[in-house]
Structures are given as C-alpha cells and as structure tokens.
Amino acid sequence: MSRWEPNARERLAQAALDLYAERGFEQTTVAEIAKRAGLTERTFFRHFADKREVLFAGGSELQELMVQGVLASPDDAAPIDSVAAGLVAGGETLQERRAFALKRAGVIAASAELQERELIKLASLATALADALRRRGVAEPTASLTAQAGIAVFHVAFARWVEEANEAGLPDVIRDSLDELRAVTAGTR
Amino acid sequence: MSRWEPNARERLAQAALDLYAERGFEQTTVAEIAKRAGLTERTFFRHFADKREVLFAGGSELQELMVQGVLASPDDAAPIDSVAAGLVAGGETLQERRAFALKRAGVIAASAELQERELIKLASLATALADALRRRGVAEPTASLTAQAGIAVFHVAFARWVEEANEAGLPDVIRDSLDELRAVTAGTR
Numbered sequence: 001m002s003r004w005e006p007n008a009r010e011r012l013a014q015a016a017l018d019l020y021a022e023r024g025f026e027q028t029t030v031a032e033i034a035k036r037a038g039l040t041e042r043t044f045f046r047h048f049a050d051k052r053e054v055l056f057a058g059g060s061e062l063q064e065l066m067v068q069g070v071l072a073s074p075d076d077a078a079p080i081d082s083v084a085a086g087l088v089a090g091g092e093t094l095q096e097r098r099a100f101a102l103k104r105a106g107v108i109a110a111s112a113e114l115q116e117r118e119l120i121k122l123a124s125l126a127t128a129l130a131d132a133l134r135r136r137g138v139a140e141p142t143a144s145l146t147a148q149a150g151i152a153v154f155h156v157a158f159a160r161w162v163e164e165a166n167e168a169g170l171p172d173v174i175r176d177s178l179d180e181l182r183a184v185t186a187g188t189r
Numbered sequence: 190m191s192r193w194e195p196n197a198r199e200r201l202a203q204a205a206l207d208l209y210a211e212r213g214f215e216q217t218t219v220a221e222i223a224k225r226a227g228l229t230e231r232t233f234f235r236h237f238a239d240k241r242e243v244l245f246a247g248g249s250e251l252q253e254l255m256v257q258g259v260l261a262s263p264d265d266a267a268p269i270d271s272v273a274a275g276l277v278a279g280g281e282t283l284q285e286r287r288a289f290a291l292k293r294a295g296v297i298a299a300s301a302e303l304q305e306r307e308l309i310k311l312a313s314l315a316t317a318l319a320d321a322l323r324r325r326g327v328a329e330p331t332a333s334l335t336a337q338a339g340i341a342v343f344h345v346a347f348a349r350w351v352e353e354a355n356e357a358g359l360p361d362v363i364r365d366s367l368d369e370l371r372a373v374t375a376g377t378r
Binding site for chain 1: 267268269270305308309312330331333334335337338340341342344345348349366367369370371373374375376377378
C-alpha cells in the first residue's frame, strides 16, 4: 500500500461514521475503521488522534466559518444580525454535508459521552462568537448575551433540522428560529 | 463520635468547599474533608456519593426551584415571563447563599473537568425548563427556544454577578440581562 492514498481522510471519516452507526461508537475499533476504508491503522493515526476526533474535527472548521461570517457582516449590522450571518454561514456548510451531518447526529445522540462532548463544543463556539463580536467593537455583556442567544437558536434549529427531516434547508431553519426567538422575547409567543 | 451529628451535611459541604478553594479540587481527599469538618469519612459517604457531588448536589434543588417557579407563574404569562419567574426564583436562593455560591464558582472556574460538569448541568436545566413550559401548554419549538434563551440569560447573568462583585443582587442582574436580550433580539443593541 503506498503512503499516499487519495481522499484517505474522507474515506476514513465515512468508514468510521458508518461503523459507529451500525455497531455503536464504543464497540468500534480503529482497526475496523481502517479495514473498512481499505487503509492501515497507521494512516488513520496520521489523520486523527483517536476515534472520537473523527466526529469532532469538523467542529473547528465550522467554528471558523461562523466566526468569519460574523466578522464579514456589514459594519452597521446589529450584533444579532452579525451572529445570524455567522450561524447561516455554518448552516450552509452543514446543509452541503447533510447526509454526513444527520448520520453523525444519530451517533452522537446514542452516546452520553459524545453528547457531553458536543455540549462542550457548543460552549466553545459561543465563546468564539462573543470574541468575534468584541473584535467588532460590541461591548459586554451584549457580546456574550448575543453569542449565547445565537447558540440557543442554533441548538434548537439544528435539532429541528435533524428531527423533522423536513424539506427546509438548515439556513432557513436557523432564520425561522431566530424570528421565533424575536417573537419569544417580545412576549408575542 | 455519635452517629447523629448536627448539621453534618452543611459542615461537610463547607469544609469541602474551603479545601477545594485552598488546595484545588483534585488535590483534596475525602479524608481531609471529613477531618476538617470534625467528622468521619463514613459520615461523608452517608451524605455524598463522592467529592464532586458536594459541588453539584445543590444543582438539583436549584433546578426544582426554577421548574416550580415556571409552573407557578400566572396562567396568562408569556413563556419568556414564565421562564424569567423560574430563573428569578433560583436567583433568590443563590443570592441567599452568596458566599458559598461565589466560592463554588471560583472552584469550578479552576478546573476544566468541573466546568464541563457545570455545562452539562446547565443543559439539563434547559431541558427541565422546556418540559415545564410544555406542561403549561407551550408548543415546540417555542418551549425549547424559550428555555434555551432563558439559560443564555442565566449563564450571562451569573457570570456578571460573580465577576462584577457588584451591589446588585442576582435576581436584579437576571432581570437586567433579560431586558438586554430583548434589546439584542430587537436589534436595538
């Protein structure tokens, strides 16, 4: 087997996810993932630190996309609209990877340990969004509150997108959920 | 030493918290906690499953107070006002235990493991508040979104209360933070 393998990372990630969904995360070994992908364990460890990282490596990329979305929003955008721009940017990418994202969500939902890890990633995303707002000159506590509210919207929108298996794309579900939050805080819901 | 010890639970909790603050959570043993409280390890384990539970046992009580606050709010209250009533009920109790709550927050902030546990408790609180809203007839996704928004408010208000060491009581900081969330979602911040 040559050292260079085309799309090794993607093949490993897909093989891992398929096995986690079939057998459960705990019951799957790195050896089985490598075998399913037609690669070696050594190749696996060139791409991922461990089998959990397969599920969470994309989170850093998603966070960076959302932060860039916040920073790229118009100068005169209200903080909540900057955060919405960031969330929608992330939502577009998840929408493009819909099959992977939905299967991943099912694997996470089946494991208390993975759910805890996901919560911690969401908290770190909130911190990153608040940092981005402060870089745009938004003061505290507005920055933290807007970021936390954004995460609340994302959390609920993502769950709706997964559960309803609806026609609407994630960006639209995010926009709808933000409108719903506006109605909730205005007391009209 | 008699089997019955007055205020054993409170003495153990205070001794544990003092030691965690002085030496760090990881570095403190149950034997040291019992000794500081003038009690036995056996008595400790009659009250707490392990040394982490000393920090989190109060969380269930707080959650129950908040849920009752939601359920006891006026029938015609908007969902966000029901959640606010629950958060304020919890905030009043934390305010009464201010010294303990602030010291506990310092111990949590010093440990990544404890911070993760705190995040998980907050997520479970959001789930409990959403359940309480559904029992009042609030539909989804409004119930989940309102509960998540409430947790965002509580999270930010609690951090302000701890960090600013200000004169304002936690219930007032919660009310202020909710007003701030209203301004944020209305786009006037």
